[in-house]
Amino acid sequence: MLVLFIAVVFSGAALQLAFKKYPFLTDIVNVIDSDKIYPKVDINKATAQELVVVPYIGEYTANNIVEYRRKNGPFKSLEQIKNVKGIRDKNYLHFSKYLFIK
Amino acid sequence: MLMFQDVKSRTDSDKVIVRNPLLGVVVSLALGIIAGEYCHFQLDVLFFLICFLLIVTLITKKESFVSGLILLVTVFCLGWFLCQAQKELQGDHVYHVAKYYRDGPVEVKGLVISNVTRKDSLQGVKTSFVLDVQAIKSPWGWHKKTGQILVDIFGATNINYGDIVKFSGKLHKPYEFAKTGRFSYREYLNRQSIKLILSVKKNAPVEILKRNQGSRFKANVFRLREYLKKKFTDNLTENESGLMCAILLGDRSNIPVHIRELFVKTGTAHILAISGLHVGIVAGCFFMFFRILPINRRCKLVATVIMLIAYMIVVEARPSVVRATVMTVTILIGIAIERESDFISMLSLSALMLLTVNPYNIFDVGFQLSYICVVAIFWFYPLFERSAKMIFADNRIFIVQVVVKLFCVSLAVWIGVAGAIAYYFQMVTPVTIVANILIVPLLSVVVALGFGMLLISSFVPSGAVFFAQCLKLVLNIKVGLIFLFSKMPGAYFYIERISLVHVALYYIFIVLLRIGIGFRIKK
Numbered sequence: 001m002l003v004l005f006i007a008v009v010f011s012g013a014a015l016q017l018a019f020k021k022y023p024f025l026t027d028i029v030n031v032i033d034s035d036k037i038y039p040k041v042d043i044n045k046a047t048a049q050e051l052v053v054v055p056y057i058g059e060y061t062a063n064n065i066v067e068y069r070r071k072n073g074p075f076k077s078l079e080q081i082k083n084v085k086g087i088r089d090k091n092y093l094h095f096s097k098y099l100f101i102k
Numbered sequence: 103m104l105m106f107q108d109v110k111s112r113t114d115s116d117k118v119i120v121r122n123p124l125l126g127v128v129v130s131l132a133l134g135i136i137a138g139e140y141c142h143f144q145l146d147v148l149f150f151l152i153c154f155l156l157i158v159t160l161i162t163k164k165e166s167f168v169s170g171l172i173l174l175v176t177v178f179c180l181g182w183f184l185c186q187a188q189k190e191l192q193g194d195h196v197y198h199v200a201k202y203y204r205d206g207p208v209e210v211k212g213l214v215i216s217n218v219t220r221k222d223s224l225q226g227v228k229t230s231f232v233l234d235v236q237a238i239k240s241p242w243g244w245h246k247k248t249g250q251i252l253v254d255i256f257g258a259t260n261i262n263y264g265d266i267v268k269f270s271g272k273l274h275k276p277y278e279f280a281k282t283g284r285f286s287y288r289e290y291l292n293r294q295s296i297k298l299i300l301s302v303k304k305n306a307p308v309e310i311l312k313r314n315q316g317s318r319f320k321a322n323v324f325r326l327r328e329y330l331k332k333k334f335t336d337n338l339t340e341n342e343s344g345l346m347c348a349i350l351l352g353d354r355s356n357i358p359v360h361i362r363e364l365f366v367k368t369g370t371a372h373i374l375a376i377s378g379l380h381v382g383i384v385a386g387c388f389f390m391f392f393r394i395l396p397i398n399r400r401c402k403l404v405a406t407v408i409m410l411i412a413y414m415i416v417v418e419a420r421p422s423v424v425r426a427t428v429m430t431v432t433i434l435i436g437i438a439i440e441r442e443s444d445f446i447s448m449l450s451l452s453a454l455m456l457l458t459v460n461p462y463n464i465f466d467v468g469f470q471l472s473y474i475c476v477v478a479i480f481w482f483y484p485l486f487e488r489s490a491k492m493i494f495a496d497n498r499i500f501i502v503q504v505v506v507k508l509f510c511v512s513l514a515v516w517i518g519v520a521g522a523i524a525y526y527f528q529m530v531t532p533v534t535i536v537a538n539i540l541i542v543p544l545l546s547v548v549v550a551l552g553f554g555m556l557l558i559s560s561f562v563p564s565g566a567v568f569f570a571q572c573l574k575l576v577l578n579i580k581v582g583l584i585f586l587f588s589k590m591p592g593a594y595f596y597i598e599r600i601s602l603v604h605v606a607l608y609y610i611f612i613v614l615l616r617i618g619i620g621f622r623i624k625k
Binding site: 009015030033039053 | 554572577
């Protein structure tokens, strides 16, 4: 038990020192806060079923996005999605990080 | 002493039901509850039927088979009765008058009986809690009412557990969110006896009439949980502490949505719910902690049991936690009195407790998955392990043996839960079998480090940073691995909705397969 405790304290101190001395290590280790792990969906290719899986997008919004795309053609920028019925700035802020355009 | 048995007294010829009478009782109770959910029967008739059957059981007690059979029928009726009784609402329940307040806001007074959660939503901060309604205002004045409702206040408030509050909002039935899957929010709340939601607007006046009117014990439990949560938020980032609160404290409200999705896609979402693995590691941590103290082994075991029960209460005693705690506590008591604990009896006792407290637990996805997992491990693991031993008979490398064992457990669990996962989430996740081999050992380290951090930060706050750094590293590696697993080709795929018949056929198939293989091995 004591050996384990000392090992944890020692490793913790070493990590603390390493993260302070080499800040780039923090970026490498910090996967949870990184936007690289966001599951991104191509807004111009995704079907309504695929859009529903995106956090903060419900069935209603997903159908509206597909309908907008059908009427107006593919989205040219991500911001254009705000023109879709039912999407406001607040919603956009929440789910824009899960979308991309190829 | 149904839970414990002498090792020598066990024989292969013993029949499962005869050796484990609790199993029969639980199965009868569960069937009764399911019958009660789908078929309506008069409550008083059921009550008299139960009394009559009990008398008949007592009369026929000499003929053990007949009286046993009648007792099982009695338990079946009891399950039916419990389910129906749960559905019945009192005459002055707020649900009866809710329809008259459909068009406008209604003023309600009541006691806050749950922990108050504050969460970021699309409309800003949302405060939610369960309110025990005391009175409702009509044009003719206040009327006494009963029943529990869920309150959503769109705005930050300083309401806490035990407060008597007054506010006005819109009273409505829970909405059904038409997302994929079979989860019904309305049914989920109904099963907790919550039939209505009161939505309070951001600028609506909220008045706290009295403070600290709830149970002091419950208030202290909530306070302790908040204190422990704060330890995580002080030492970790927001996302990391959200994950740790789920893994160790059972609060899943702050897990980032995209990370939750990763866990679901790789079939490792069980990590986010406290289960047998978590409770086992926590028990190990407590036992190791008590080893420092100069007390005998039996006292250490008893202290561990007490702490485990306390832990179960602090983390909200969800079905999977209760199941795991009952089983771990039984094993520890068994060790203390030097008797072997019986697996089926332990499992049955935990199920009996959960179903008696709330019969609707049987319809809870967490309850079902938890029991399917354990039964699958119990039934399939020995078979897979035997096959693996044949293949790796000459291999003496420790790591290989551990990996093979983990693979066997993972495969057993996957076979067990695949049907339920496909039914509830329309997903098949083959990557789970491989992912668990790496993720489960990492989870053990995460739980131990998290637990150590909570203990150290309570006594020496400045020392928590060392545990926090190690925890950060392991937690991030774990999530990183899960992300990589989710990117593997064929890691998961969505399927069309399947019916209950398909699921039943799947389980019948695997049960028959297991029995068939068992017979061949015996031969």
